[in-house]
Amino acid sequence: MFVSHTLSKCLLIEFSPCPQARRLFTAMSEAATPLVRPKRKKVWVDYLVQFRWILIIFLVLPMSLTLYFLDYLREVKSRHKSYKQRQIKHDENIIKVIKRLKKRNPSKDGLICTARNPWVTVGMRNVDYKRARHFKVDLSAFSNILEIDQERMIIKCEPLVNMGQITRATVPMNLALAVVPELDDLTVGGLINGSGLEGSSHIYGLFADIVVAYEIILADGRVVRATKDNEYSDLFYAIPWSQGTLGLLTCAEIKLVHIKEFVKLNYKPVKGDTLNDLTKGYIDSFAREFGDDNNDDDEQNVVEFVETLIYNPHEAVCMTGSFASREEVMSNGNSMKINRIGWWFKPWFYQHAQTALMRGEFVEYIPTREYYHRHTRSYFWEVKLLLPFADQWWFRFLLGWMMPPKISLLKATQFEAVRNYYHDMHVLQDLLVPLHKVSDALEWAHQEMEVYPIWLCPHRLYKHPYKTMVYPEPGFEQERRRGDTAYAQMYTDIGLYYAPGPVLRGEAFDGSRAVSQMEHWLIENHGFETQYAVSELSEKDFWRMFDGELYEKCRRKYGCVGNFMSVYYKSKKGRKTEKEVQEAENAYLETAYAKLDQPTDY
Ligand SMILES: NC(=O)C1=CN([C@@H]2O[C@H](COP(=O)(O)OP(=O)(O)OC[C@H]3O[C@@H](n4cnc5c(N)ncnc54)[C@H](OP(=O)(O)O)[C@@H]3O)[C@@H](O)[C@H]2O)C=CC1
Numbered sequence: 108m109f110v111s112h113t114l115s116k117c118l119l120i121e122f123s124p125c126p127q128a129r130r131l132f133t134a135m136s137e138a139a140t141p142l143v144r145p146k147r148k149k150v151w152v153d154y155l156v157q158f159r160w161i162l163i164i165f166l167v168l169p170m171s172l173t174l175y176f177l178d179y180l181r182e183v184k185s186r187h188k189s190y191k192q193r194q195i196k197h198d199e200n201i202i203k204v205i206k207r208l209k210k211r212n213p214s215k216d217g218l219i220c221t222a223r224n225p226w227v228t229v230g231m232r233n234v235d236y237k238r239a240r241h242f243k244v245d246l247s248a249f250s251n252i253l254e255i256d257q258e259r260m261i262i263k264c265e266p267l268v269n270m271g272q273i274t275r276a277t278v279p280m281n282l283a284l285a286v287v288p289e290l291d292d293l294t295v296g297g298l299i300n301g302s303g304l305e306g307s308s309h310i311y312g313l314f315a316d317i318v319v320a321y322e323i324i325l326a327d328g329r330v331v332r333a334t335k336d337n338e339y340s341d342l343f344y345a346i347p348w349s350q351g352t353l354g355l356l357t358c359a360e361i362k363l364v365h366i367k368e369f370v371k372l373n374y375k376p377v378k379g380d381t382l383n384d385l386t387k388g389y390i391d392s393f394a395r396e397f398g399d400d401n402n403d404d405d406e407q408n409v410v411e412f413v414e415t416l417i418y419n420p421h422e423a424v425c426m427t428g429s430f431a432s433r434e435e436v437m438s439n440g441n442s443m444k445i446n447r448i449g450w451w452f453k454p455w456f457y458q459h460a461q462t463a464l465m466r467g468e469f470v471e472y473i474p475t476r477e478y479y480h481r482h483t484r485s486y487f488w489e490v491k492l493l494l495p496f497a498d499q500w501w502f503r504f505l506l507g508w509m510m511p512p513k514i515s516l517l518k519a520t521q522f523e524a525v526r527n528y529y530h531d532m533h534v535l536q537d538l539l540v541p542l543h544k545v546s547d548a549l550e551w552a553h554q555e556m557e558v559y560p561i562w563l564c565p566h567r568l569y570k571h572p573y574k575t576m577v578y579p580e581p582g583f584e585q586e587r588r589r590g591d592t593a594y595a596q597m598y599t600d601i602g603l604y605y606a607p608g609p610v611l612r613g614e615a616f617d618g619s620r621a622v623s624q625m626e627h628w629l630i631e632n633h634g635f636e637t638q639y640a641v642s643e644l645s646e647k648d649f650w651r652m653f654d655g656e657l658y659e660k661c662r663r664k665y666g667c668v669g670n671f672m673s674v675y676y677k678s679k680k681g682r683k684t685e686k687e688v689q690e691a692e693n694a695y696l697e698t699a700y701a702k703l704d705q706p707t708d709y
């Protein structure tokens with residue numbers, strides 16, 4: 108099969124009458140070719156996945172609507188309370204958590220984690236540690252915005268406040284979080300203890316980089332406020348990516364920015380022979396040539412929002428956005444270019460952006476809140492697989508207002524078999540890679556996974572005073588490639604979400620193997636994997652990818668060992684055996700990380 112594939116390609120190159128086509132075929136043959144795989148027989152789970160739309164339409168969508176409504180009522184109730192009343196309730200709830208922690212008997216109650224059900228969360232991991240012995244602490248009452256301080260430009264949030272709630276409260280005041288991760292249901296607690304990013308991360312970094320203070324309850328019940336420069340600064344830097352294994356977060360103070368009513372969005376099509384050509388178009392869309400300007404100057408980031416969607420190895424659309432006031436939009440005939448993409452009947456955002464490939468470059472004005480949540484209705488493009496007809500005009504007009512199905516309900520109604528199918532036959536991964544490695548990463552992903560569309564979102568990775576779990580390449584500040592500054596290296600989130608090419612073609616695909624290979628590629632290339640995704644990493648490799656020095660120091664210093672689970676234990680795939688649970692409970696700091704040769708030149 109491989110021979111005939113190669114042979115036909117050679118013939119095409121040799122005998123094609125058109126020089127342009129010859130060039131294209133030559134380039135294609137030079138680019139990484141996807142592996143040729145044997146055909147796979149359909150099994151019953153394939154049919155379960157194929158006909159899942161029936162359950163979604165008749166059960167999940169109506170239930171989602173009810174939940175959205177209940178959430179809304181809860182939010183309205185909260186809004187009617189003054190900031191002072193909310194703070195009093197918050198303080199009472201803190202006392203309840205401390206009492207609960209004091210009740211725990213470490214020798215028989217298991218390790219502490221939040222009582223949030225695995226299916227309620229946005230992530231794709233199985234959260235297997237919550238299926239084994241553990242000590243639940245209920246934080247469900249911590250779901251209020253405590254204050255919006257327009258003088259300090261800070262919003263004080265409890266951890267279960269979600270992105271939809273924040274934009275509903277702040278956007279009418281012409282304010283927003285400096286980084287607003289796109290999906291409405293993502294929570295402040297999850298984005299801080301894990302990670303989060305979006306189109307403005309090329310300026311502000313990851314979600315945790317815009318936090319100025321954490322309120323944390325430590326294992327012994329002490330409540331501390333950690334900031335960049337107080338006595339808990341080590342804890343401040345260790346919290347991101349720690350997955351709630353250093354303490355319980357009860358409040359975060361987060362940076363706000365001034366915004367305008369509209370985002371002026373430019374859609375630029377990029378076509379090329381190779382993925383490298385598309386990467387070049389992506390980099391050119393936001394990062395100036397080094398030497399054009401002073402790279403340390405934040406003014407270099409003239410656009411507020413950046414994202415690129417790659418639709419296939421030869422076509423991409425690069426989008427850049429900046430804020431626009433109502434006056435600007437209403438003048439010069441710009442009102443004709445307003446696109447209210449939030450209306451239920453509008454085409455899905457990724458499909459709308461794709462029209463730039465036919466229409467050519469264009470500009471439009473999108474209401475800012477609608478822009479922030481542009482990927483929510485179709486979960487990027489994942490809903491296309493769940494409800495294949497939901498992008499059709501008749502569905503959008505009739506039922507589009509019920510979309511999207513809540514992730515929590517999709518998870519609650521997926522059987523174990525469907526969940527495993529997603530691990531084996533689907534890709535849901537984010538690769539954080541240095542900007543100068545994006546092209547290599549895309550070639551690799553094309554060969555091993557062939558997932559399209561691909562989401563590219565640049566983000567700064569800061570060099571902090573402490574070496575955090577995720578950190579830039581040593582020496583990046585001397586090299587200073589495009590997008591880099593003296594204090595941060597430019598990275599890119601490569602979002603791979605969809606059924607891979609081989610699965611769509613009915614060929615064999617081994618999801619676990621592909622993820623494992625991807626993780627090794629990331630380790631070799633100073634990349635990182637986001638922790639909401641399923642991981643195949645061994646403990647040793649986990650600590651080769653993430654740096655554990657500060658984390659372990661804080662685990663010891665703040666009495667986490669024997670009280671909170673370790674971050675690897677939480678990330679590890681598979682149900683925990685009784686032996687593993689006991690080992691985790693009795694663990695003393697003998698991590699695989701300690702046995703590694705750590706780079707010392709940071
Ligand atoms: N645009 C983006 O950036 C996107 C990001 N994501 C990912 O989704 C995840 C967020 O999902 P979400 O459902 O909100 O969060 P989760 O409930 O999944 O929480 C993620 C982790 O954070 C811990 N955690 C959450 N709240 C607290 C708290 N108050 N105190 C201590 N630990 C806490 C959880 O601990 P425990 O296990 O004890 O519950 C868990 O380990 C993020 O990690 C992010 O990576 C997903 C999609 C988009």
Ligand SMILES: C=C(/C=C/[C@@H](C)[C@H]1CC[C@H]2C3=CC=C4C[C@@H](O)CC[C@]4(C)[C@H]3CC[C@]12C)C(C)C
Pocket residue numbers: 229230231289304486487489514517518521529535537600602604
């Ligand atoms: C990380 C980013 C965005 C990720 C989204 C595309 C995915 C995050 C969580 C994903 C999902 C969770 C659970 C699901 C239930 C399954 O039965 C079906 C799939 C899904 C809805 C799945 C879909 C993709 C996600 C929403 C970026 C922005 C950093």
